[in-house]
Amino acid sequence: MSEYRVYCLDQQGKSVEVQEIAASTDEEAIRQARALKGLRQCEVWRGHNLVAKITDFSLVS
Numbered sequence: 001m002s003e004y005r006v007y008c009l010d011q012q013g014k015s016v017e018v019q020e021i022a023a024s025t026d027e028e029a030i031r032q033a034r035a036l037k038g039l040r041q042c043e044v045w046r047g048h049n050l051v052a053k054i055t056d057f058s059l060v061s
Helices: 025-033
Strands: 001-009 015-023 041-046 049-055
Touching: 015 025, 015 041, 025 041, 025 049
Parallel strands: none
Antiparallel strands: 001 015, 001 041, 041 049
16 A cells, blocks of 8 residues: 545645545545545645646546
C-alpha cells in the first residue's frame, strides 16, 4: 500500500483541505478521491508525484 494525499482546492486553486488515503495503485487512489463527498476540485499526490487532477469529478490528467 502506498500513501496518497488528496488536496481539496477552492475556486482559485488554493488548497483548503488535505486528506490522506492508502491505496495499492494510482487508479485505486483516484477512485477513492472521486468517492469523497462534497469535493468539486482536487489533486491526488503520491509523494512528490502528481497522480491526477479531478474537477467536478471528471478526470483531467
